[in-house]
Amino acid sequence: METADMYISGVGSYLPDTVAVEHAVAEGWYPAEEAELHGIASVAVAGDLPAPEMALRAARAALARSGRPPADLDLLLYTSTWHQGPEGWPPQAYVQRHLVGDGVLSTQLKQGCNGMFAALELAASYLRADSGRQAALLVAADNYGTPLADRWRMLPGAVAGDAAGAVVLDTAPGFARLASVSTMSVSQAEEMHRCAEPLFPPGVTEGRTVDFAAHNDTFRRRAVTGGEGTMVLVTLDERMVEVIDRALSEAGIKAADVTRVTCMNTSGEIAEQICEHRLGIPASRSTWDFGRTIGHCGASDQVLALEHLVRGGGLGPGDHLLMFAYGPGVTISAAVVEILQTPAWSQRREGGA
Structure with missing residues (x-):
């Protein structure tokens, strides 16, 4: 979009x-x-x-x-x-x-x-x-x-x-400026976040703990042993690239024009995989160094990173921030934000720079 x-x-x-x-x-x-x-x-x-x-x-x-x-x-x-x-x-x-x-x-x-x-x-x-x-x-x-x-x-x-x-x-x-935002779905992977758990009664009503890691591991093990599951993982990878490419294209820029990248606050190897292997952007441009200090904060990660970068002078006028995330469904999203000016609440502005 x-x-x-x-x-x-x-x-x-x-x-x-x-x-x-x-x-x-x-x-x-x-x-x-x-x-x-x-x-x-x-x-x-x-x-x-x-x-x-x-x-x-x-x-x-x-x-x-x-x-x-x-x-x-x-x-x-x-x-x-x-x-x-x-x-x-x-x-x-x-x-x-x-x-x-x-x-x-x-x-x-x-x-x-x-x-x-x-x-x-x-x-x-x-x-x-x-x-x-x-x-x-x-x-x-x-x-x-x-x-x-x-x-x-x-x-x-x-x-x-x-x-x-x-x-x-x-x-x-x-x-x-919000230059673009794009979301795609891979509904064949909806089982990834519920694997082996019944739909009814809802787990929270029976006091079952939430363990997305276990669900994810079970789903991926099944995918390795089954052709259809393997294709779902391939599709997820392809859609990830596709949604990022679409967001960049709609924003009128290329990956080389991206100043910083913010993903979900997960492990360093995941940030590196997305930045270097899918975008060709050095992982040093990601916000992982910030994210590793606060954890994965649900749907807030990218907003927290945006504020952190602007406030600390990590983004300035003319810079582009690529934001990326995925969630259950599975839905995969990307957006591009262009910085137009340094706001008054930025440390750069407050420091007189």
Whole structure:
């Protein structure tokens, strides 16, 4: 989806304190061999701070930086990957009550770790549908510190971190332009995140823990022994390349024009594989050095990286950030953000550079 008429006027985040991987290994939470293999340094852990409260804090920062009052917003999209509060209760209502107000359409998206990409596509389409619409607030938040999730072992090649990220997508020029966003599906792989688990009754109602790593391993072992499964893995690899190529093409750039790359905060070898083997971009241009300090924070990873780079001077006017993610379904997403100007909240601007 080409989105040259859509801008990012504000971005915000909430990151709690981190727990060092060395401490987790010493406590027996995280296997030492996994720590050595994946190179993760620390993980953000929010304790008992609810995800919707983290979302509210990130949203406040993004809206303040956008320069828009809440009354200018036309849409609120809240995306998450894990439970947010009481069952049957919508977390977006918390942000709406305490920040946005009642005059906007608000809803929750459950699109997994690339939920923010779906939010960008939906918000861009919603804003375009009526010339009077001005801006949308997109929020992602998760806290995995619950009994049915073991953050240290639930994900293949990653540790789950707690955080929130928020973006104000705007029809008026902001500090950045959303140049493109694209998503593709490989529905033949939908079993990857539920392998060997029945559809009913839902696992959470029976107190079953979530173990995506085990599901993924089972799916891949089956794929190795079966021709059809092998073809699914090949298709996943092909679609990954295809969706990135589409996002770059719609943004009017090539891989060589990409300044930085941000993927999901997983292991170093995965970041290297995506950057060097699929894009031909040095892994040093990825945000892995930042991601390895906070863990895989659900749908917030790319927003957290965007804010980190802009705030720290890692991206400046004329630079392009390629964002990439995949989630259950399987859905694979990519987007390109072009930096137009250095915002006032950047350390580069604050330092007078």
